[in-house]
Amino acid sequence: MKKNSKLSGFYLGLIFVLMYLPIAVVIVFSFNESKLPVRFTGFSLKWYQQLFSDSAMIEALGNSLFLGVVSCLVSAVIGTLGAVGLSRIHWKTKGALEYISILPLMIPEIILGMVMMAFFYMLNLPFGMLTLLIGHTVFCVPYILMEVKARLAGMDPSLEEAARDLGAGPFRAFWDIILPLIMPAVMSGSLLAFAMSMDDVVISIFINGPRLSTLPIKVYTQIKTGVTPEVNALCTIMLAVTILILLIYTAIGKITGRNQKNN
Amino acid sequence: MKKKKSGAVWMILPLYIFTIIFVAGPLLYMVALSFAQPKAGHGVEWIFTLENYKKILDPVYMQTFTGSFKLALTSTLFICLIGYPFGYFMAKLSDKWKKRAMIFLMLPFWVNSLIRLYGWMIILQTKGLLNHALKSLGLIDKPLRILYSYPAIVIGMTYVLLPFMILSVYSSAEKLDWSLVEAARDLGAKPFKAFWTVSFKLTLPGLLSGVILTFVPSMGLFFIADILGGNKIVLVGSLIQEQMTRGSNWPFAAALAVVLMILTTLMIMLYRKITNAKELEGVG
Amino acid sequence: MADTCLELKNIRKSFSKDETVLKEISLSIGKGEFITLLGSSGCGKTTTLRIIAGLEMPDSGQVFLDGRDVTALPPEARDVNTVFQNYALFPHMTVADNIGYGLKLRKVPKAEIKKRVSQMLELVQLPGYEKRKPSELSGGQRQRVAIARSLINNPKVLLLDEPLGALDLQLRRIMQLELKKLQKKLGITFIYITHDQEEAINMSDRIAVMNHGTFEQIGSPDEIYNHPKTSYVATFVGNANILKGKAEELEGDKVRVSLAGGSVLAAADGNTPAKAAPVTLAVRSENIVLDESCQRGLLAEVVEKSFAGGLLRVVLKLTDGTEVIASRYGIDASVQPGQNVTCFFEPENAVLVDVEKESGAES
DSSP, X not given: OHHHHHHHHHHHHHHHHHHHHHHHHHHXXXXXXXXXXXXXXXXXXXXXXXXXXXXXXXXXHHHHHHHHHHHXXXXXXXXXXXXXXXXXXXXXTHHHHHHHHHXXXXXXXXXXXXXXXXXXXXXXXXXTHHHHHHHHHHHHHHHHHHHHHHHHHTSOTHHHHHHHHTTOOHHHHIIIIIHHHHHHXXXXXXXXXXXXXXXXXXXXXXXXXXXXXXXXXXXXXXXXXXXXXXXXXXXHHHXXXXXXXXXXXXXXXXXXXXXXXXX | OHHHHHHHHHXXXXXXXXXXXXXXXXXXXXXXXXXXXXXXXXXXXXXXXXXXXXXXXXXXXXXXXXXXXXXXXXXXXXXXXXXXXXXXXXXXXXXXXXXXXXHHHHHHHHSOHHHHHHHHHHHXXXXXXXXXXXXXXXSOSSOOOOTTSHHHHHHHXXXXXXXXXXXXXXXXXXTOOHHHHHHHHHTTOOHHHHIIIIIIHHHHHHHHHHHHHHHHHHTTOHHHHHHHXXXXXXXXXXXXXXXXXXXXXXXXXXXXXHHHHHHHHHHHHHHHHHHHHHHXXXXX | OOSEEEEEEEEEEEEETXXXXXXXXXXXXXXXXXXEEEOOTTSSHHHHHHHHHTSSOOXXXXXXXXXXXXXXXXXXXXXXXXXXXXXXXOTTSOHHHHHHHHHHHTTOOHHHHHHHHHHHXXXXXXXXXXXXXXXXSOHHHHHHHHHHHHHTXXXXXXXXXXXXXXXXXXXXXXXXXXXXXXXXXXXXXXXXXESXXXXXXXXXXXXXXXXXXXXXEEEOHHHHHHSOSSHHHXXXXXXXXXXXEEEEEEETTEEEEEETTEEEEEEOTTOOOOTTOEEEEEEEGGGOEEEXXXXXXXXXXXXXXXXXXXXXXXXXXXXXXXXXXXXXXXXXXXXXXTOEEEXXXXXXXXXXXXXXXXXXXXX
């Protein structure tokens, strides 16, 4: 038995190493002196300097951040209100609506990207930030919707009734009781959606228009056209940001977990 | 509580409107488009035709479909071979190590998939780490050309989709009652026989749902083939993208998407069925 | 009952077509009364409470509060407050914020709220607990906070939905006494829901026994316990044995009833059943006496004998198969399973029940 567990431990370790290898390689070579990611010739921060002086890259970053934040905010409002609303009505179309609204998570991204491109073209919408915002909101809403829905399902319905009973109108009860209690779910759903928005290439590339670039698109084209160590530096920064987001996410998760216990 | 109801209606209204216009709308438009005739430029002639679907049956395009299918199958096979033991072993860890393994598993999941693929590019390139290592070990004389080849795409697909398989197998192996395996051993089954007749059978639903979770997206992840395959291998995803941009044949792209969508939906339905069966098993 | 505080008139409620939860119930409750709705789960008691609170709308019928029709008013507009079964304390607020929430909604100045909250905490014997979160309280403490929160608005009626259900037996006994004391002190009308007959008898001025969406009987604990009107009330509240027989003749204020294995005398209680009319008797188990010499009463066979909670419990089977349970304090019966005995009871301990139902069935 002992031999077995050693063997399986070795296997798990090996696969984990393979999983982290490409990430480690990217980080290491971002500090490489040489332009070619072949041999480590010396420590240098010059690719970071170069990256920060690359105005196109900075602009792409700005676009991505703006896009992520705005589409998350819009999605948070639509998704949260929608989840709360859905928990209260019993229409026949409810199931269908719920299904369609989480559909963007289930169909291949490429389809989502192409249909939106065709659809926006038909509507004569100018391709650019507006179309990107709509497109990202489409796939951000389901994350928030599902998180909030799960949170609501675990919530005691008599909490709201208690507020009404004590003299709060429907709006006040929502504001004082429901909203603070689902806030962690809204936050964690939004963070997840934000991460997805910052990660998306497939959908964005169809609807970004000729002039506008997001950070993932920029990285994608750079990787495709040729290897530049600048991308390594960028990747390392993106990695750091992702880990930061992840830490915030788990922190929120912990708070949520604690609150859940309180119920 | 009439008031509460009307409040709820206002709350779901944005979701309703948004979903119908920007999710259902484009998808329905795609279906309509797939039956229209292409015109020069991005133009579309609204005349009903089945030509776009017939065109898919053209050997050139059929090849793309079968090629994508083969690639998806190959990748899924590798994912199964690597992911199943991983998920199974992980479920056997102590609670403390389970938690740690889970964190380690999820972390790369969160890192931009482009970054991770780029890392593989660095490793796989002709003058890259892999060849360097193999050479210094004396296993090869000439560097292997792995990047921009079929194996590179398979590696990329396997790498990106592996966590889905692991999580799926893990969640079903975690629920496994290990005393059943012990009972089988106790009754005289050899270790492998005990695994095959008890553990494997009971974790099969997890494996199957993992297969679907990885097979469906691998049909559409065109950028992996693009980055690691260097445009040499055309997949359905790449074909759709090409038809939307350079080819300018939107109705054909729509027909391709509809077919892909139908395949996906079938897969998801199958998945639902399997997970339902899994739940039933849990009850019994 | 000088003034009526709350009145329910012909309340009907159903959640689906085939299932009526409340069938035209009416009830009037006096000022300062402690009334308990008693019944098993699914009898409609919680729905009744929710209709009074305004959390549910009746299909038909009216609710009057102090003579004013409040049927259409939302919960926030009613001078009624509820203590929820699971307390429903707001987990993200402190004890003080929970209790003061009702006052905050009424825009009472902050200093005033603070004063009233600490008074309320004093009242429920939790002084100094303002800063705690609900998660840091024990079940009994949460209960007190929930009560304080609903009392701070000075409601005309306080509704309590099985408030002690989640507490252990010992704590429940203490809280019963405290709640009763509190109610006496404040003079507020309490409508209390429980499925525990002991709790109902201990605390209430009146008990309304509910079954299948109707009131089986409304009366004082003494009436409910000693003079049940229906076999449901007799069994649910008093754990009584139900004996079915035929009326023979009136003997003064008693009536002779023939049963399987003999005939017995029962208190007529003003009823005059016709000769040979079917009657149902309810006799509580502690009033059944065994006679091993088989001289007096109904012939029966001992089926089972057990001892629990200081009570000896003997299960008997009458000659027609009816099961009768006799229970006595102490182990004074030497009967053994399989033995034939007779059992009897004093006429005043046998109550005629289901009189209306049976006379209705006859006509």
